[in-house]
């Protein structure tokens with residue numbers, strides 16, 4: 001798969017403050033590439049450098065073979081960018097904004113269709129300043145897509161949307177990707193990253209911690225399963241800790257919690273069967289991307 005975005009050793013300062021120390025990543029054509037990281041990690045600064053809005057202090061960026069800082073006009077034609085709140089005039093109406101933005105492009109999308117798929121048709125005549133937070137957000141997504149871009153950069157795609165609108169937006173993004181558009185997604189939401197992204201760059205304190213699939217990231221964090229239950233008869237902890245799949249055993253009243261690798265549940269079940277014990281109120285938790293995120297970013301901070 002050819003890469004459409006190449007970032008090599010990006011470095012960006014604001015005065016004395018280093019926002020991005022050293023970020024390298026490449027985005028392949030047609031994928032949904034997530035950029036995930038704690039507050040202030042440098043995610044927005046990184047994507048603003050890709051968009052040509054900010055000029056890097058070091059490193060090299062190629063977007064569709066172009067340097068965004070030098071060839072900004074050309075990059076703008078191929079890269080759809082989600083506007084941040086306050087970047088549109090308050091008095092502009094929804095349909096006017098879409099029609100205006102569509103007029104900037106030779107190969108614009110059908111803006112009425114886009115307005116409809118984002119559930120904004122009923123608000124076509126409403127002024128931007130009168131829209132709710134979620135409606136403004138949906139309009140900003142529509143404006144990012146109205147130029148029929150080859151790449152769409154979506155920063156905080158679903159922030160401010162209610163759960164249903166968030167799911168509708170995910171469906172829309174998948175439909176856009178199915179048309180061959182490459183998507184760069186900056187997000188805080190693990191569920192969103194897990195559901196949408198083919199690969200993720202985890203950025204912490206201006207550096208890339210790792211780039212992987214959501215499943216690979218969880219695996220890389222070395223997180224397994226947590227099994228907890230009430231044994232139907234007394235059980236010696238030492239039988240559990242002797243299992244190679246088990247890392248730790250804790251007790252809270254009658255409830256036993258076992259942390260172990262991804263085979264911990266199987267091993268504990270087999271042991272209980274051998275002992276003739278039933279696991280009552282059994283709960284199994286699989287490590288999530290959120291756990292991996294916390295583990296990998298904490299590890300990074302402690303390692304400094």
Ligand SMILES: Nc1ncnc2c1ncn2[C@@H]1O[C@H](COP(=O)(O)OP(=O)(O)OP(=O)(O)O)[C@@H](O)[C@H]1O
Nearest residue numbers: 014017018019037038039040041042043044045046
């Ligand atoms: N215009 C600016 N002037 C000075 N410092 C800035 C500016 N923009 C961002 N910063 C600082 O640079 C660092 C990285 O900010 P950036 O917005 O890129 O991070 P982020 O990962 O997108 O954070 P968030 O998730 O909170 O939006 C932060 O410490 C931030 O305070």
